[in-house]
Amino acid sequence: MKPLLLLLSTIVALTPVAFAAPPLPRDSVYQLDVQLTDDRSRVASFRNLRGTPQVVSMLYTSCKFVCPMIVDSGKAIEQALTPAERSHIGFTMITFDPKRDTPQMLARVRRDHDLDASRWTLARPAGRDARTIAGLLGIRYRELADGDFNHTSALVLLDADGRIVARTERIGGLPDPAFLGAVRKTLAPSP
Amino acid sequence: MRFAAALVVVCVIPVVAAAEEDRGYARIPGGEFATSLRYEDVRGPSRVASFEIMRRPVTNGEFLAFVDKHRQWRRDSVAAVFADASYLRQWPTPSRLADRTQASQPVTRVSYYAASAYCAAHGARLPLWIEWEYVAAADETRRDARRDPRWRERILAWYARPSSQALPRAGAQAPNVYGVQDLHGVVWEWTDDYSALLVTGDNRVQENAERNRFCGAGALSMDDRENYAVLMRVAMLSSLGGSDTTMNLGFRCVREVR
Numbered sequence: 001m002k003p004l005l006l007l008l009s010t011i012v013a014l015t016p017v018a019f020a021a022p023p024l025p026r027d028s029v030y031q032l033d034v035q036l037t038d039d040r041s042r043v044a045s046f047r048n049l050r051g052t053p054q055v056v057s058m059l060y061t062s063c064k065f066v067c068p069m070i071v072d073s074g075k076a077i078e079q080a081l082t083p084a085e086r087s088h089i090g091f092t093m094i095t096f097d098p099k100r101d102t103p104q105m106l107a108r109v110r111r112d113h114d115l116d117a118s119r120w121t122l123a124r125p126a127g128r129d130a131r132t133i134a135g136l137l138g139i140r141y142r143e144l145a146d147g148d149f150n151h152t153s154a155l156v157l158l159d160a161d162g163r164i165v166a167r168t169e170r171i172g173g174l175p176d177p178a179f180l181g182a183v184r185k186t187l188a189p190s191p
Numbered sequence: 192m193r194f195a196a197a198l199v200v201v202c203v204i205p206v207v208a209a210a211e212e213d214r215g216y217a218r219i220p221g222g223e224f225a226t227s228l229r230y231e232d233v234r235g236p237s238r239v240a241s242f243e244i245m246r247r248p249v250t251n252g253e254f255l256a257f258v259d260k261h262r263q264w265r266r267d268s269v270a271a272v273f274a275d276a277s278y279l280r281q282w283p284t285p286s287r288l289a290d291r292t293q294a295s296q297p298v299t300r301v302s303y304y305a306a307s308a309y310c311a312a313h314g315a316r317l318p319l320w321i322e323w324e325y326v327a328a329a330d331e332t333r334r335d336a337r338r339d340p341r342w343r344e345r346i347l348a349w350y351a352r353p354s355s356q357a358l359p360r361a362g363a364q365a366p367n368v369y370g371v372q373d374l375h376g377v378v379w380e381w382t383d384d385y386s387a388l389l390v391t392g393d394n395r396v397q398e399n400a401e402r403n404r405f406c407g408a409g410a411l412s413m414d415d416r417e418n419y420a421v422l423m424r425v426a427m428l429s430s431l432g433g434s435d436t437t438m439n440l441g442f443r444c445v446r447e448v449r
Contacts (some may be wrong), residue, residue, distance in 0.1 A: 026269075026270045027270070027271040027272055028270075028271070028272065029272055030270070031270035031272050031273065099241055131384075131386065131387075132304075132433075134386060135303065135304070135386055135432065135433030135434075136272055136433065138432055139386075140386045140387065140388075140389055140429075141386070141387060141389075142384070142387035142388070142389055143387075144230075144232045145232045145233055146232065150231075150232075152388075152389070179213040
């Protein structure tokens with residue numbers, strides 16, 4: 001009797017999981033199966049971001065000028081949202097300098113910008129994966145002779161399944177209205 | 192007599208194919224090389240390490256064998272983020288080629304991700320831009336023929352040809368001094384660092400908006416008219432996304448020296 005109960009409870013416990021993940025859409029960036037390490041050294045699949053719409057960008061922490069502006073741009077979006085909207089979105093900053101951007105360096109960005117731990121992910125891909133992720137997000141970069149980077153800056157909005165819904169290259173403290181509109185629309189409960 | 196001739200042909204083909212496999216890569220000795228790209232942060236020539244590069248671009252026939260084995264790269268199952276809608280559309284079906292002519296032509300309409308996966312499956316990778324440029328600077332007799340106006344004219348003549356013409360078979364042109372064929376005159380080719388080629392319109396009259404697109408210095412200048420032929424390629428690669436495919440864009444792989 002007991003093993004049967006155990007079996008039944010196992011089935012009950014597993015069932016929601018088995019039905020929770022429909023196949024990924026073919027145009028989802030989460031088709032890319034790579035691991036990310038966050039600012040607390042936790043390793044998780046890029047795919048784990050699935051389930052919540054995300055505002056994603058790429059940067060490197062030793063950058064002095066544009067990269068802090070990228071974080072500010074994300075924060076400007078965050079602040080423009082209502083508390084209810086804010087609780088249904090994530091912000092993910094991925095470094096394209098995995099050699100130097102250790103979890104400690106990423107943690108410093110979180111401290112310096114006072115980024116909410118429940119919403120903001122700071123992540124480091126392994127080696128060559130940074131370029132693959134950048135390719136999917138349409139971000140270009142080149143490492144310079146002195147270790148700095150030459151790069152394009154963009155915020156990319158992903159829906160809960162990882163499809164690119166909107167992007168903006170307008171970086172700064174004032175949110176791009178069109179991009180903010182797309183965020184709001186994505187967060188609006190479907191009719 | 193006819194029968195005997197046919198027999199000879201049948202016997203010879205497998206031998207040739209096997210030899211082709213062995214001779215698939217040419218060894219490229221490293222050296223100092225001044226890229227035609229003008230980067231603000233790079234002064235003087237760069238050091239290119241030795242490597243091996245495919246003698247000719249990957250063909251449709253070879254790419255079909257790859258997608259047969261790695262079915263996630265068939266055009267009917269590939270994820271849309273890794274290849275656009277015209278991926279491998281030159282084939283009549285996802286798993287069949289039109290004819291033997293097509294099998295021997297360079298594969299085109301391949302995305303960066305698909306090309307990269309092909310090379311990885313063969314223990315290789317896509318060339319870096321500088322590696323490609325290093326080999327492509329050669330002609331039949333010299334390692335660096337770039338100063339020769341005839342070398343440039345020959346390349347520009349290809350650019351002037353309409354792209355609607357059928358592709359020749361891969362490996363039909365004269366090999367360069369390293370024994371590598373078809374770097375010019377057949378198809379454009381992916382490089383591993385295509386997305387590191389950041390091109391600004393013109394460094395001298397940069398608008399603030401354009402300046403803000405890039406973090407820091409180091410933008411690539413496109414105002415070198417002397418090297419127009421090479422910069423055409425860079426302009427093309429710098430405009431592409433990783434899932435893009437075009438009817439003239441193929442690839443070849445490189446590997447470390449064995």
